[in-house]
Amino acid sequence: MKRVYNFSAGPATLPEEVLKEAADEMLDFQGTGMSVMEMSHRSKAFDKIIKDAEQDLRDLMGIPDNYKVLFLQGGAHLQFAMVPMNFMKNGVADYIVTGNWAKRAWKEASKFGKANCVASSEDRNFSYIPDCSDLPIDDDADYVYICQNNTIYGTQFHTLPNTKGKTLVADVSSCFLSEPVEVEKYGMLYGGVQKNIGPAGVVIAIIREDLITEDVYPNTPTMLQYKTHADKESLYNTPPAYGIYICGKVFKWLKKMGGLSAIKERNEKKASLLYDFLDGSSLFKGTAEKDSRSYMNVDFVTGDKELDAEFVKEAEAAGLAGLKGHRSVGGMRASIYNAMSVEGVEALVKFMKEFEKRHSK
Amino acid sequence: MKRVYNFSAGPATLPEEVLKEAADEMLDFQGTGMSVMEMSHRSKAFDKIIKDAEQDLRDLMGIPDNYKVLFLQGGAHLQFAMVPMNFMKNGVADYIVTGNWAKRAWKEASKFGKANCVASSEDRNFSYIPDCSDLPIDDDADYVYICQNNTIYGTQFHTLPNTKGKTLVADVSSCFLSEPVEVEKYGMLYGGVQKNIGPAGVVIAIIREDLITEDVYPNTPTMLQYKTHADKESLYNTPPAYGIYICGKVFKWLKKMGGLSAIKERNEKKASLLYDFLDGSSLFKGTAEKDSRSYMNVDFVTGDKELDAEFVKEAEAAGLAGLKGHRSVGGMRASIYNAMSVEGVEALVKFMKEFEKRHSK
Ligand SMILES: Cc1ncc(COP(=O)(O)O)c(C=O)c1O
Ligand SMILES: Cc1ncc(COP(=O)(O)O)c(C=O)c1O
Ligand SMILES: [Mg+2]
Ligand SMILES: [Mg+2]
Ligand SMILES: [Mg+2]
Ligand SMILES: [Mg+2]
Incomplete structure (x- = not known):
């Protein structure tokens, strides 16, 4: 058994000890005589798994009591529709378009009402976060939508937008639990x-209770109404139980690591290792503008497509996997999520240094 | 490590060798240095996993080339909406209501058009399959819908309804791959x-290609259009990758077991063991009418609620888990899906005999 350093943007690396525990429990979860995959979602054992997962998440993020935690299916993409179908009470919403996923969410929302694009960074290939301190927020906007970390482009909101009192809705897929959050702001x-x-296969949605109502877009499918899931504590129908079980283990791992402040420190250290090297490199260049840089996804290029491809190939062979950039940016992307160790990033930087030496003219 | 005999209606027992393989591969899938949970869905390794799974399923069921196989999310419940949203081109569909899940599907469909209930067995608590040889099928019906095996009530269609030429749509959640299927009939x-x-967390949909069109209910979310998933071979967005990987292993297990004819034989043997005992029992009684009996879910009662509860409790203690019936029927339900062994059913029958002896007056 060898493990590589996995820089994939998602699905992505998980803590080794979580995987070990899952393997150990695969045939017999804590004396139940069955795998969590085989367990009724109405059983006592699973009830404890999902309740513990929710509580640990609440502890980690400091989620206020007036917020529901929902475990859903359908991927982030299904939320692109569920958000407007559930929240566009006035039929209006403002979208800040800072990447591919924000753009898709905006396009999907326009099916259900007036979806305004109030800011965009598409002019420079989404390489930055626009100034969101004084946007033309619509008086009737039911919410303002952001994608907080742009997985593809390696940019991140470091300050939340000024929504001028409107409800903030955020896709945090690629920065979830990477640092402390003020949930009340959303x-x-x-x-x-x-x-x-x-x-x-699991989406976690954290929603302020007063937003969860029956007043939804006409003929919204039952499964697409937050109320359906909120009323039944995510057990309206069979949940993605095994995935929730793994999430629960990751929450416990995060607690053991010291919680979100500690993980933030570690994430900043990892990101600095990479960005500092990139800023001093004669071969590699980061693609995101400096003040918009993501702590989770670090995009870089050599400026030569063939050399980029060579880098990805050699890195792969050296046990550094998943470094190919998304086609929208090209080059390389190192995703350094919570479960990526400092050693993993050090190994990457070391490899980049050697590669640079070999390829400097 | 001890394993129980797990009669849960779902999530349900899986082949032990599948779980063992999954445990072995948890930290390093076939030399990739990562778990399937950690693997990009765009990677070569995962591409092979999903393509192999689809091919093995096609082999097992003999799926014709003009049918798409889709791996979806959202549970069977999301299909209750997707089916009418995608297929009600004339705005009409006929539903045969033989249980809770068929009824839910019917109710959901009525959001999107005229959903007729053309037959029902609710008059006798869904304990039988009605005669469907000459139903009042609507001339404009876009499809006729059935739930082929009624998990809760332990009934099953042994003959498909006469749809009078209309398209048949079937929820086969609880009889999937339990016997050979003539896919062309659906x-x-x-x-x-x-x-x-x-x-x-995974739904498999097998759909004749000509039914997959862009002509869907107004403002159907992108994710709820079959075409979205069909055009991208189930990789429009991140699929429930780990679940698909386990499904693939179960397909290989089924092939090794001899395919669907062999598994049908085993399933009939298991069901006969139980039904034969029930028919001769002085204490226990099957609740489904004889010619409608399911090969997958066997419902039975003692006629005394306290005794039923006692049975479930003692069985549990004896390593026979998940026997409590659904609240709509009460009593007991033994779900004896593909992965339940003949030995498991024999152990259950043995236990029932002993229980009967102890409780006969
Ligand atoms: C920020 C963000 N939002 C949404 C998505 C889409 O997620 P899904 O594939 O689960 O629909 C992704 C990723 O792949 C993402 O990175
Ligand atoms: C036949 C049948 N259809 C639909 C469902 C609902 O499935 P889900 O919980 O995945 O929505 C169930 C089960 O639980 C079922 O047995
Ligand atoms: Mg907080
Ligand atoms: Mg992006
Ligand atoms: Mg066939
Ligand atoms: Mg049923």
Whole structure:
């Protein structure tokens, strides 16, 4: 058994000890005589798994009591529709378009009402976060939507936008639990868990209770109404139980690591290792503008496509996997989520240094 | 490590060798240095996993080339909306209501058009399958819908309804791969995998290609259009990758077991063991009418609620888990899906005999 350093943008690396525990419990979860995969979602054992997961998440993030935590299916993409179908009470919402996923969410929302694009960074290939201190927020806007960390472009909101009193909704898929959050500042935050938390197939949505109503877009499917899931504590129908179980283990791992302040420190250290090297490199260059840089996804290029491809190939062979950038940016992307160790990033920087030496003219 | 005999209706028992393999591969899938949970869904390794899974399923069921196989999220419940949103081109559909899940599907469909209930067995608490040889099928019906095996009530269609030429759509969640199927007789068949195939969080839909069009209910979310997923071979967005991987292993296990004819034989043997005992028992009584009996879910009662509860409790203690019946029927339910062994059913019958002896007056 060898493990590589996995820089994939998602699904992504998970803590080794979580995987070990899951392997150990695969045939017999804590004396139940069955795998969590085989367990009724109405059983006592699973009830404890999902309740513990929720409580640990509440502890980690300091989620106020007037927020519901929902475990959902359908990926972040289904939220692109559920958010407007549930929240566009006036039929209006403002979108800040800082990347591919924000753009998709905006386009999807326009099916259900007036979805304004109030700011965009598409003019420079989404390489920065626009100034959001004084945006033309619509008086009738039911919410203002952001994608807080742009997985593809390696940019991140370091200050939340001024929503002028409107409800903030954020896709935090790729920065979930990477640092402490002030949940109160959001009406809703949600993310697919497959980057920072667990296996693909689970979405966690954290929603202020007063936003969860029956007043939804006409003929919204039952499964697409937050109220359906909130009323039944995520057990309206069979939940993605095994995924939730793994998420629960990651929450416990995070607690053991010291919680979100500690993980933030570690994430900043990892990001600095990479960005500091990039800023001093004669071969590699970061693609995101400096003050918009993401702590989770670090995009870089050599400026020569063939050399980029060579780098990805050699890195792969050296046990540094998943470094190919998204086609929208090209080059390389190192995703350094919570479960990536400092050693992993050090190994990457070391490899980049050697590669640079070999390829400097 | 001890394993119980798990008669849960779903999530449900899985083949032990599948779980063992999954445990072995948890930290390093076939030399990739990562878990399948950690693997990009765009990677070569995962591409092979999902393609192999689809091919093995096609082999097992003999799925014709003009049918798409989709791996979806949202549970069977999301299909209750997706089916009418995608297929009600004339705005009409006929539903045969033989249980709770068929009824829910019917109610949900009525949001999107005229959903007729053309037959029902609710008059006798869904304990039988009505005669469907000459139903008042609507001339404009876009499809006729059935739930082929009624998990809760332990009934099953042993003959498909006469749809008078209309497209048949079937929820096969709880009889998926339990016997050979003539896929050509259906326009679509689908099921949540969490009973006969894998962990909750994956739905498999098998749809005749000509039914997959852009002509859908107004403002259907992108994620709820079959075309979205069909055009991208289930990789429009991040799929429930780990679940699909387990399903793939179960398909390989089924092939090794001899395919669907062999598994049908085993399933009939298991069901006969139970039904034969029930028919001769002085204490226990099956609740489904004889010619409608399910091969997958066997419902029975003693006629005394306290005794039923006592039975479930003692069985649990004896390593026979998940026997409590659904509240709509009460009593007991033994779900004996593909992965339940003949020995498991024999152990249950043995226990029932002993219990009967102890409690006969
Ligand atoms: C920030 C962000 N939002 C949304 C998505 C789409 O997620 P999903 O594939 O679960 O629909 C992704 C990723 O892949 C993402 O990175
Ligand atoms: C036949 C059948 N259809 C639909 C469902 C609902 O499935 P899900 O919980 O995945 O929505 C179930 C089960 O639980 C079922 O047995
Ligand atoms: Mg907080
Ligand atoms: Mg992005
Ligand atoms: Mg066939
Ligand atoms: Mg039923």
